[in-house]
Amino acid sequence: MFNKRKMLAGSLSFLSALALVGCGGGETADSGGSQGTGGSDGDKELTFMFRGGEDEKKAYQAAINAFEDANPGVSVNVISTDADQYATKLQAAIAGNDIPDVFYVEQGDVMAYVDNGILKDITEEVENSDFDIENVWEYGINSYRYDGKNIGQGNIYGLPKDVGPFALGYNKAMFEEAGIDLPDPDTPYTFEEFVEVGKQLTKDNDGDGELDQWATGFNVNWSLHAFVWSNGGEYLSEDYSEVLIDSPEFIEALQYFADLQNVHGLTPSVAQAQTLDTYQRWMNGEIAFFPVGPWDMSTYATLDFEYDLVPWPAGKTGVAAT
Template identity: 30%
Template sequence: MSLNRRITGILALSLVLSACGSGSGGDSGASSGGTSEKAEISYAIWDKNDQPGTLKIIEAFEKKNPTIKVKLEVTPWDQYWTKLQTAVTGGAAPDVFWMNPLNLRLYAKSGVILPVDESKIDLSGFPQPIVDSHRYEGKLYGTPRDLSVTGLWYNKELFDQAGVKYPTADWTWDDFRAAAQKLTIPDKKQYGFLSYRWDQGGFYNTIFQAGGYVISPDGKKSGYDDPNTIKGLEFWTDLIAKDKVSPSAQVMSDSDLLALFMSGKYAMAFGGSWFGALYKANTETGKKVDIAPLPKGPAKAATVMMGLSNVVWAKGKHQEQSAEFARFLATEEALKILSESGGASLPALPSARDAYYKSFPDYHLKEMVDASVPNGVPFPVSINTAKWLAVQDKLLPEAWAGTRPTADVAKEIATQMNEILAKE
């Protein structure tokens, strides 16, 4: 799975989905619970690490609904969206499948998925940004599943060697920069920070912290030319070119963020809550690291949050049973099973997270999440997010490499992004 869980190779999906028609126009909340009709439905996910926990959830559901059988389909991330696109156009899509906020509006607008009857699901305990990220035109289209929050991972050993105190929830950008400078030792090729170019887990957070925005609330205007947005981007590029507390863009583009941080040569890096499972698996580095909330920006504290949801195919043969299953997946019972599975997924429901936190006793994940969620900001999206993400990803490397001023690159992104948004 890519770090920001974005789709690849799906820029033409809007045309493909439009050709699929508007679906049945029904509501995935048609059933009020339990049905006597026998049915077998399919459920598609992309992470094999979640397979054990998912099978236990399916088992619990089938005990409550003995007439419904659920067949699990696991497709690797790199193939998931292409396979789904083919299945949708061929009329053989999974009955229930994972969806992310980047693609939900496009699928909803094209009539591929059904809205959820909110009167038949308890959403009161879920973080509002996560719930809202799965809405389109006022309707909820996905039942919340998990939550990804970005925090500041740090190497305790390097902090101890430099005599620098560990990050706290009160840290500001200035505190962060001061620590990064003390933790940078050129002779040892040790850097205080990895200024890795990544939107969800990186520069989107600082854009909001600086008071900027990526896209307007109505989804019609780019925020890349806003002065505060540019300030949020320069937080990263300045760390490379001016402060020199981060390696060059070339070094970072030649290696994965996780691999670089686990090398033990970098004191701090922004990273997702789900990194905990990956660091824990690395017995050497895993014992040296911990996580704290992101430092506060000049405008506010802000953390970009994203979460997956479960959606129902609009042309499935067993919509009532599929809706029943999708709603069960968002219950406390199901999410507690997810929490107990020991995987990388942090349940979106706070009351279901205890077992997850206990799986990572060496990391302050709970403290980071509890401090970050109140400042949560949904991942920026429009109808066809992938089109302007492609522009962003094409142009920003020039700013990171220092070949063009960050402000100039940002303004060009805004121009092209506005042209795309005008056609949505």
């Protein structure tokens, strides 16, 4: 935990990593709000805001208990939100100058938050503590370095919480009901095969003339990467100096992704997704393929259907990517 100071907004992230950070700014102990206040008995309070499921809450409570035991006179006020509410509530706290002392920030927001004086430089605290920075994936640490011009170098403004890939999950019951062979767990579908299988899994089950089962429900922010990379495309050059989204490989993958909905009808329409988002439709057993992250495992354990994991469809490289 770090001294109170000021900090996030949702943007396209290339990893699912989040960080614990200390705010930077000019707040004082008697500023009020959730910044932490000095009690009459001299005790101090830190506010910790995070997003996550019940398993994560239990894990963090254990860590907080250990922190409080090691720091007599300091208590931690925990604010937890659902993932879909986190960014909105954090932005509201920032706008109201009622910012938590420690909270999550996506690495895609580090530059803007540092430039606006919100994040505290924690380099000295990290380097002068017992924390073993060499024991953490270097890219994870570097994602929270910023030198005022470039991400990846300079001082540290956060530490990675977790990093995990998106696997591709599929609803086994849908395959069995449709009489389709289950996907090979080691061999990805080609783009063309994925469309053909998807068409067989997109149905009007109740005969009312409206689709109520779909092949996919991919969010472009988190799922497009798999199609771009497997098709030989990239977002940026290796040294981050050139944007590459106008390459033929990228354009082809983006067009394929759009066609899943606009041409093949394998994804709920925009209007249908607004009525019930695709995450909930997957949870309800209405979607055949959906991303699965390690953070989803405890929630998906309660699904009413059996699911399994397969590689993402592969473009012209023939190699699945995530």
